[in-house]
Amino acid sequence: VAHKFKCHGPLSLRCKLHLRLKEKNMNKQSILIVDDEIDVLMSMSELLEHAGYETITAKNGKQALILIQEKRPHLVILDLMLPDMNGYQICEKIRQDIVLRHIPVIMFTGMDAMDIELQALDFGADDYMVKSIRPARLLAKIRSLIQRTYFGLNANPLTMLPGNNSINEKINNLLAKKDAFAFYYIDLDNFKVFNDNYGFKQGDEVICLTASVIIDTIKQAGVVNGFVGHIGGDDFVLITPVERVDDICLEIIRRFETSILEMYSKDDRERGCIFSRNRQGIEQKFSLMTISIGVVTIEKENITHSAQISQIASEMKQYAKS
Numbered sequence: 001v002a003h004k005f006k007c008h009g010p011l012s013l014r015c016k017l018h019l020r021l022k023e024k025n026m027n028k029q030s031i032l033i034v035d036d037e038i039d040v041l042m043s044m045s046e047l048l049e050h051a052g053y054e055t056i057t058a059k060n061g062k063q064a065l066i067l068i069q070e071k072r073p074h075l076v077i078l079d080l081m082l083p084d085m086n087g088y089q090i091c092e093k094i095r096q097d098i099v100l101r102h103i104p105v106i107m108f109t110g111m112d113a114m115d116i117e118l119q120a121l122d123f124g125a126d127d128y129m130v131k132s133i134r135p136a137r138l139l140a141k142i143r144s145l146i147q148r149t150y151f152g153l154n155a156n157p158l159t160m161l162p163g164n165n166s167i168n169e170k171i172n173n174l175l176a177k178k179d180a181f182a183f184y185y186i187d188l189d190n191f192k193v194f195n196d197n198y199g200f201k202q203g204d205e206v207i208c209l210t211a212s213v214i215i216d217t218i219k220q221a222g223v224v225n226g227f228v229g230h231i232g233g234d235d236f237v238l239i240t241p242v243e244r245v246d247d248i249c250l251e252i253i254r255r256f257e258t259s260i261l262e263m264y265s266k267d268d269r270e271r272g273c274i275f276s277r278n279r280q281g282i283e284q285k286f287s288l289m290t291i292s293i294g295v296v297t298i299e300k301e302n303i304t305h306s307a308q309i310s311q312i313a314s315e316m317k318q319y320a321k322s
Helices: 017-023 038-050 061-071 087-096 114-122 135-153 164-177 191-198 200-220 245-263 266-271 306-321
Strands: 002-004 030-034 054-058 075-079 105-109 127-130 181-189 227-232 235-240 273-277 283-287 290-298
Touching (some): 038 135, 054 061, 075 087, 075 135, 127 135, 266 273
16 A cells, blocks of 8 residues: 655644654653652652753642653653552553553552562553662662663654664564554655755654654554554654554544644745755755655565565555655
8 A cells, every 4th residue: 555645735733742752852861750749749850850850740640641641751650549540550551552651660659568569560560669769779770771661662762762673573573473464664755855944953843743643643543552663764664453554544644734734934835835956956846745655564474574574665655755
């Protein structure tokens, strides 16, 4: 399946999530602290900020889940007992989310009991600590957990989405299980021209916007066992079940169409193009950015390695771009 999109349509609000993706890429790791005790929030924030982290705080489970979605912290320190729900429930919701499930969670409680610790780990917590832990040990555990998580994911530093190593591992695992799935190769057209004219900072916003478009689409579609990866630059991958491939592609296109126009100046939007010099130094007219998607559906056993899928998807993407 190959999809090609030309960006023409009414101006609309850009996706909400791309701003928080951009904001969290100031090279400062962020930690969400969830606790209903003000003293704990204040002392923990002071400790972590002194250690160089950015902190976000929440006093209950509902607020925590909203902030995790909006801010995408690098790590969550989660109190077990909260006014509206317990830490187990929050951790379970994080692990069920297609994009947030890799975020490391430390269950933090005043109760030092083996059964509670085991239950926390069963619900998906990465570590369990009592509130009497020494600050130096807590900071060491946080550093180790963040480094291990994001190094293992080979995460892209801009979007924090899994990179090439994780993408290949995911594909090969699905192939080994002989599961049917769809692999999408997603790329932007005329991104370099935009980057040259508007600057790298604005270009980064477009990358984050694209990530948000893909994430929002699969969440809206109710995809449970999906995967979003960021190869680098303006190249993304998406893995979903084979059902509803066309619907997902068309929704990505629609969301991109209604969001990308706001990244351009009023004059460029009204003109429907931008002028830039090509490699020969000659001024040339370029269309506004478009999005191309190439899809490979894996339903038989004739493909055995991730490299084969990437090659076919890349060819499909090039066909879409043409």
